[in-house]
Amino acid sequence: VVNAVVSAALDAARAWQVLDGVLDPEVPVLSVVELGIVRDVAVDGGCVHVTLTPTYSGCPATEAIEAAVVQALREAGAAEVRVQTRLAPAWTTDWIAPAAAEKLRRYGIAPPHLVAATDGQPLRFHPRSVACPRCASARTQRLSAFGATACKALYRCLDCLEPFEHFKAI
Numbered sequence: 293v294v295n296a297v298v299s300a301a302l303d304a305a306r307a308w309q310v311l312d313g314v315l316d317p318e319v320p321v322l323s324v325v326e327l328g329i330v331r332d333v334a335v336d337g338g339c340v341h342v343t344l345t346p347t348y349s350g351c352p353a354t355e356a357i358e359a360a361v362v363q364a365l366r367e368a369g370a371a372e373v374r375v376q377t378r379l380a381p382a383w384t385t386d387w388i389a390p391a392a393a394e395k396l397r398r399y400g401i402a403p404p405h406l407v408a409a410t411d412g413q414p415l416r417f418h419p420r421s422v423a424c425p426r427c428a429s430a431r432t433q434r435l436s437a438f439g440a441t442a443c444k445a446l447y448r449c450l451d452c453l454e455p456f457e458h459f460k461a462i
């Protein structure tokens with residue numbers, strides 16, 4: 293097998309790939325790209341400009357995410373990384389990719405506004421019910437507005453009786 297020669301220059305496509313390997317510290321099953329917080333990537337010579345929209349304003353993870361983004365891109369060959377924060381439009385859970393929502397569910401976190409479909413359709417948005425990520429029951433009860441982090445609420449399934457976290461929709 294002959295490996296393709298990897299160009300030393302980091303282009304925008306490669307930068308996106310690198311960012312897709314940077315996991316969110318609060319939801320370590322999703323990358324910052326899957327969460328939808330990377331809004332723009334531009335490469336200008338050796339400098340990579342990344343525009344981030346934090347999930348929740350004041351989320352303590354924001355600085356850690358910025359540091360992780362800079363570190364990953366520098367390790368991938370960027371001579372310089374500039375991170376810009378864009379607050380408007382505000383991040384919404386709608387920016388979480390459907391495939392990422394399914395990853396959240398498998399991890400045991402009920403994704404925002406999504407219920408498991410029973411008819412072979414992909415996950416779909418649902419305005420009110422929070423489905424159990426384990427058994428897909430809609431009979432769930434909120435135990436606490438806050439889970440391990442402020443982004444999540446604690447729920448319990450009334451059918452399988454398992455507690456689970458729900459990534460709050462905003």
Ligand SMILES: [Zn+2]
Nearest residue numbers: 424427449452
């Ligand atoms: Zn359940």
